[in-house]
Amino acid sequence: MNEPVVRVEDLSVAFSARGAWRSVVAGVSFAIGRRETLALVGESGSGKSVTALAMMRLLPRGATRTTGRVLLHGRDLVALPEAGMRAMRGNALAMIFQEPMTSLNPSLTVGDQISEVLRQHRRMRFAQAKAETLHLFDKVRIPAADRRFGEYPHQLSGGMRQRVMIAMALACRPKLLIADEPTTALDVTIQAEILALIRRLQEEEDLAVLFITHDMGVVAELADRTAVMSAGAIVESAETARLFAAPREAHTRMLLSAVPRLGSMRGIRRPARFPLAGAAGGEAVAEEDVNGGPAATPDGTGLPDAGAPPLLKVRGLTVRFDSSSGFFGRSTARVHAVEDVSFDIRPGETLALVGESGCGKSSTGRAILRLVRAHSGAVEFAxxxxxxxxxxxxxxxxxxxxxxxxxxxxxxxxxxxxxxxxxxxxxxxxxxxxxxxxxxxxxxxxxxxxxxxxxxxxxxxxxxxxxxxxxxxxxxxxxxKLIIADEAVSALDASIKAQIVNLMLDLQRDLGLAFLFISHDMAVVERISHRVAVMYRGEIVEIGPRAAIFENPQHAYTRRLLAAVPVPDPAHRGLRRIFDDADPQPPLRAMGDPPVRRRWRTVAPGHAVQV
Missing domain, CATH: 3.40.50.300 (P-loop containing nucleotide triphosphate hydrolases)
Known part of the structure; x- marks a missing residue:
């Protein structure tokens, strides 16, 4: 390793709880050099985020006790006075947090929040700061940057908010970037582009990266070295390729065995549990093919009892949001967030709704529950x-x-x-x-x-x-009877994710639960779903049995999603193809501008695609 940018020596953190000190990080040590990425992995609650917060000196004073040293270019951050640490944050080191909604100020537009960082740390004037903010938006692929500049955090999807946080962290070109689950809320295509962006910035800015994640596919794609944490301590550390090929510790082997791998369900048509240590594996149960639904409303199911009446029936669901502009805030355009979406979900069935962040998946789920107002269509439940x-x-x-x-x-x-x-x-x-x-x-x-x-x-x-x-x-x-799971397992580490997916499958088997599973994790979708609907720009562009979508994708966008999935194998680093395509966000149309009516082609029974 080259000369370290940061060296952590015997870092320990204890929390005050009910009059006693409870150790949560114990004797953690590592170093990160220029242009190097160290991945810090482990189960939820293992101490990864606390380690990062201790390095940033963001833990509450009085309730925490931190010992050890964090040397950044030779300066001990633990010993710095608070004024000195404030000068370091943002300039010398920056952090991308796991939950963007709690990190962004809800009363300020996202553009103003990034501009404020630039004015404070880089002494830019407002016009310069705005221009640089728009440039950063372009870098992290935030579409319609001028319009997004004036929007508030609650107006953005989870993935879009995370991209704003990444832009904010990169604004002052720090030498150390601490990224705490920065791609958790992002779909696979944007995730791939963010990882490529971080790699490019490492080369351009000599950036050192501490990357905290539970996604072993991301680790294999990005990390030079990997440190595995358990119960507040690092139990194994090695070069990433060596750790994946020959893990020494049982805990590391458990983490790697729980990683969902795309393609593991090939030839299996029924959802299957993750094979975990001490748990029954995923036995395949044969199912009969089912003839598809009507051509006008593409449908179909992999369930044996396809003749059962649908528990949920969605027909022509449309959700539109007015976009105001001008001095008086008149509505001059509409975002077509969900456009003519139709599908059925039967008792005991899982329909996965997949697509890039902001494509309309969450709006569909919320409209079904009447948490947002539907413009038109029908939703029938029971x-x-x-x-x-x-x-x-x-x-x-x-x-x-x-x-x-x-x-x-x-x-x-x-x-x-x-x-x-x-x-x-x-x-x-x-x-x-x-x-x-x-x-x-x-x-x-x-x-x-x-x-x-x-x-x-x-x-x-x-x-x-x-x-x-x-x-x-x-x-x-x-x-x-029905659970709408909107990225329900995206924040979980691999082993807990596998346990939760197994729990959902067990509950489905025992209680006949149905799921609308909204996700960008294609490997989990492949294991849990009976059918898959792919959304793009507010519309379903392909729908069919899970095996058909994953093994015979017909729409170019579906193929793009599958090609962007990170492979948990360092030998495949850099081999994923990222297709250049149009903006995946729902279109903004003038008031009264009618959408294009789509035509469908039946590929196979139950499998249909837009043409």
Whole structure:
């Protein structure tokens, strides 16, 4: 390794809890040289993010105790006074955080937030800062940069917010970039471009990168060296290729064995559990082919009981958002977020909705639950027209259809202990009494791999992955018939992701649950879904049985998604093809401008593609 940019020596962190100090990071040491990437991997709660926050001196004073040294170009960050550390942050070192919504100021536009960094640290005037901000937006592939400059964080998708955070971190050209799960919220194509961007910046700026992730495919693609953390300590560290080829520690082998691999389901037509240590593997169960649905509404299923009436029927769903401009804020255009989307979901079936960030996947799920207003179309659940019902009659929908949101921190009340957060919907809907609810909460926490004693903790005391498990437990509490899972496992490390997917499959088998699984993780989609619908620019462009979509993709966009999936093997580094294509965002059309009516081609029974 060349001369280190940063050297961490015996870094230890303890938290004050109930009058005692609890060690969370113990004796961590590593170094990162110029143009080098060190991946820090491990299960959720292993201490990865705490290590990064300690390096940035962002842990709360008084409640934490940090020892050891963090030497950046010879200066010990741990010993610096706060004024000196403020001067270092943003200039010498920068951090991309895991949850962009909690890192962005909701009262300022995203353009102003990045401009503020440039004016403070690089002493730019407003016009210079705006021009540089637009350049950064282009670098991280934020479309319609001029319009996005004036938008607020809540107006952007999760993936778009993460791209804003990456642009902000790169604004002052730091020498050390700490990236804490920076591609978690991004789809595979944007993820690939962000990784390529980081590699290019390393060459141009002599950038050192500490990359914290649970995605072993990203590690194989980007990292020069990899350090594996468990219980606050580094248990193994080696060059990435050597660690993947011959891991020494059992914990490392467990992490690698839990990685979902695209293509592992070839020839298997039914969803299958992840083969985990001590758990039953994914046996394939044969299914009969099913003739497809109507040509006008492409449909089809891999379920044996294809004749069962749909639990959810969506026809021509359209969602549009007005875009205001001018001095008086008049609506002059509309974003066609969801355009003429149709599909069915039967009891016990999983339909995966995939596509790039901002393509309309989340808006589709929210429109089904009437969390956003549908412009037109029909949504029928259990035989009842959801869109036509008055709000007072939506109690059945709130109970029988649950949604797991993409951002776990934003969907948990920070003033409510997580036990109370899980219990509240069960008490409101009367599915548990105050006497029995503590026992049920403990069961739900155990089902998602958390301890019952954690019920008394606050949301901020958990890692991002642990908070997502809490949200899954809360959704399961009402025993719903349909779960809309919006990136439900994107924040989880590989082993917990495998456990949650197995849990969802077990619940589907035991309870007949149906899932609308919204995701950009194609390897997980391949394992969990019966059917797949691919969205692009607000429309479904291909739909069919999972095996047909993955083994015989027909639409160019579907092929692009599959080609961009990172392979968890360093030998394949740089071999993924990234296709150049148009903006995947839903189109902005003038008021009254009608969309183009699409034609469909039936490829095989149940498999249809736009032409």
């Amino acid at each position: 035989g009842r027209d959801v869109l036509a019902l008055p709000k007072s009659d939506l109690g059945f929908l709130r109970r029988d259809v649950q949604m797991i949101f993409q951002d776990p921190f934003a969907s948990l009340d920070p003033r409510m202990r997580i036990g109370a957060a899980i219990a509240e919907p069960m008490l409101v809907h009367g599915v548990a009494s105050r006497r029995t609810v503590p026992e049920r909460v403990a069961e739900l926490l155990a089902e998602v791999g958390l301890e019952a004693a954690m019920a008394d903790r606050w949301p901020h005391e958990f890692s991002g992955g642990q908070r997502q498990r809490i949200c899954i437990a809360r959704a399961l509490g009402l025993a719903p």
